[in-house]
Amino acid sequence: MASAAAEAIRVEHLVKAYGGKRVVDDLSFSVRRGEIFALLGPNGAGKTTTVEILEGYRQPDGGTVQVLGLDPRRDAAELKQRIGVMLQNGGIYPTVTPIELLRLFRHFYRDPEDPEAMLDLVGLRDSARVRYRQLSGGQQRRLALAAALMGKPELLFLDEPTTAMDPQARHLTWNIIRGLRERGLTVLLTTHFMEEAERLADRVAIIDHGRLIALEEPQVLTQANGEEVQFSAPPGLDCATLAALPSAQSAREPRPGCYVIATARPADLLVELTTWARDHGVLLNELRVGHESLEDVFLRLTGHELRE
Amino acid sequence: MDALLAQARMELTLTLRRAEGVLITMIVPIVLLIFFASIGLKPEGYERPIDFLLPGMLALAVMSSGLVSLSIRTAYERSYGVLKRLGSTPLSRPTLIGAKVLATVLIQLVEIVLLIGIASVGYGWRPSGSLAGALLALVLGTVVFAGLGLLMAGALRAETTLALANALYLLFLLLGGIVWPVERLPGLLSLPARLLPSSAFADALRQTLGAQPALPWLDLLILAGWSVLAIVLASRTFRWE
Numbered sequence: 001m002a003s004a005a006a007e008a009i010r011v012e013h014l015v016k017a018y019g020g021k022r023v024v025d026d027l028s029f030s031v032r033r034g035e036i037f038a039l040l041g042p043n044g045a046g047k048t049t050t051v052e053i054l055e056g057y058r059q060p061d062g063g064t065v066q067v068l069g070l071d072p073r074r075d076a077a078e079l080k081q082r083i084g085v086m087l088q089n090g091g092i093y094p095t096v097t098p099i100e101l102l103r104l105f106r107h108f109y110r111d112p113e114d115p116e117a118m119l120d121l122v123g124l125r126d127s128a129r130v131r132y133r134q135l136s137g138g139q140q141r142r143l144a145l146a147a148a149l150m151g152k153p154e155l156l157f158l159d160e161p162t163t164a165m166d167p168q169a170r171h172l173t174w175n176i177i178r179g180l181r182e183r184g185l186t187v188l189l190t191t192h193f194m195e196e197a198e199r200l201a202d203r204v205a206i207i208d209h210g211r212l213i214a215l216e217e218p219q220v221l222t223q224a225n226g227e228e229v230q231f232s233a234p235p236g237l238d239c240a241t242l243a244a245l246p247s248a249q250s251a252r253e254p255r256p257g258c259y260v261i262a263t264a265r266p267a268d269l270l271v272e273l274t275t276w277a278r279d280h281g282v283l284l285n286e287l288r289v290g291h292e293s294l295e296d297v298f299l300r301l302t303g304h305e306l307r308e
Numbered sequence: 309m310d311a312l313l314a315q316a317r318m319e320l321t322l323t324l325r326r327a328e329g330v331l332i333t334m335i336v337p338i339v340l341l342i343f344f345a346s347i348g349l350k351p352e353g354y355e356r357p358i359d360f361l362l363p364g365m366l367a368l369a370v371m372s373s374g375l376v377s378l379s380i381r382t383a384y385e386r387s388y389g390v391l392k393r394l395g396s397t398p399l400s401r402p403t404l405i406g407a408k409v410l411a412t413v414l415i416q417l418v419e420i421v422l423l424i425g426i427a428s429v430g431y432g433w434r435p436s437g438s439l440a441g442a443l444l445a446l447v448l449g450t451v452v453f454a455g456l457g458l459l460m461a462g463a464l465r466a467e468t469t470l471a472l473a474n475a476l477y478l479l480f481l482l483l484g485g486i487v488w489p490v491e492r493l494p495g496l497l498s499l500p501a502r503l504l505p506s507s508a509f510a511d512a513l514r515q516t517l518g519a520q521p522a523l524p525w526l527d528l529l530i531l532a533g534w535s536v537l538a539i540v541l542a543s544r545t546f547r548w549e
Contacts, residue, residue: 055396056396057392057395057396057549077398077400080396080397080398081398083396085393085396085397087389087392087393087396089389090388090389090390090393091388091389091390091392091393092388092390092393093318093322093385093388093390094384094388095322095325095326096318096322100318100321103314104314104315104318105397106314107310107311107313107314107315108311108314108397108398108399109397109398110398147393151397151398
């Protein structure tokens with residue numbers, strides 16, 4: 001058993017039900033200090049409920065949670081000095097300006113950050129005196145991130161941090177979050193973006209219907225099934241024939257005209273596949289070798305696609 | 309303490325940024341005072357219009373800052389998730405409520421000074437009566453209407469709070485002894501109107517600020533009753549999300 005000091009969060013057999021329906025169902029995981037940990041799953045998977053239990057907003061129906069070694073409800077006053085929270089939706093006065101909000105938050109904490117420095121960190125210096133509702137969606141999210149950092153938290157909760165951001169703002173935010181890890185912060189984030197989990201997280205927990213489906217480093221998750229050869233061709237090719245190629249392990253057609261063949265020897269398979277295609281007059285398009293994407297992992301593990 | 313003052317300052321800033329809130333809290337009582345004093349509205353039993361009007365407008369100012377301005381602002385903060393977000397900071401809920409009440413009282417003080425100034429300079433009103441009694445009435449009135457405002461804000465949707473606050477404001481203004489004494493309303497209305505918090509509040513101010521001040525026990529009792537009711541209901545029904 002890992003020592004409590006090495007763990008920022010411990011969740012054991014957590015259960016939460018609304019109206020008899022379990023939205024979190026016997027969920028267990030722990031987050032190590034200093035890592036970026038992603039809860040990945042579709043809307044309604046129980047991610048936000050889990051995070052809100054850890055933040056102290058909700059009481060679990062079963063199981064136990066520990067955050068920085070504390071009980072989020074009983075030790076709320078102490079814990080709130082040491083965590084930072086970014087909610088999924090707003091939570092900011094519509095007519096406040098970024099600098100006013102951060103200056104207010106400075107008064108809440110024992111050892112606060114400098115508001116100006118936080119504005120610089122999230123790139124809002126030029127919008128310091130623009131009212132919140134006039135900021136773009138991405139700027140609003142970045143202000144929420146800055147506010148979450150005002151107490152120099154040890155642990156940061158980010159609920160869908162880059163929703164409503166354009167790609168540029170998203171990459172900026174990812175860089176900020178990576179920078180926080182360098183400073184030793186622990187980050188628990190929820191996301192339904194595969195790319196976000198893949199590029200940002202040290203470990204990913206895939207959650208569906210309130211249950212833990214998988215928990216691994218993203219590279220391990222996506223490489224677990226080895227390599228794949230993917231290509232486009234006219235729909236309706238016989239997958240059994242493709243799977244019968246000597247180096248193929250299995251073949252499928254996830255969408256009409258899109259084929260995926262799993263293999264342990266991709267170079268051999270390419271030769272066999274192109275030979276077969278020439279002999280049968282089949283034109284192969286967009287032929288590529290790759291790892292299974294996290295999207296494929298999700299489909300394989302849950303049996304349905306991850307939708308936003 | 310630091311957090312309380314910072315939060316109260318934020319409350320004050322945001323209140324003043326809501327133009328319609330400032331209008332109903334700050335400007336309407338002043339306009340009504342000047343208007344009715346100038347046309348000489350004066351129920352029987354009062355020597356000068358201002359002796360009747362000023363206490364009513366003081367009551368209106370206190371009432372609107374709690375019942376209308378505070379309630380609508382708090383209701384929207386709840387629907388925007390601001391109250392929820394603040395809940396995850398070390399700012400405690402009692403401190404948040406304290407900051408809201410503090411900001412409300414500061415706005416009331418400014419309004420009271422303005423109203424008394426206009427009444428003194430423009431209409432020759434001179435302080436008389438029992439200041440201590442008037443102060444007691446003002447404190448109770450603040451609690452009642454801030455309590456009713458928070459009761460609505462914490463239990464109803466923001467849009468419902470907005471509509472109901474304005475409806476109650478109009479009801480209290482017209483039938484609640486603010487611009488016209490309840491005893492001069494048609495018989496059927498005067499008894500229930502007498503029990504409204506605004507009637508008790510305005511009447512308590514008129515009695516304590518009158519030439520022969522009396523401690524208005526019945527009014528203070530009615531106000532105390534409404535205070536307890538509002539606070540108990542609000543603390544039981546208030547939802548932060």
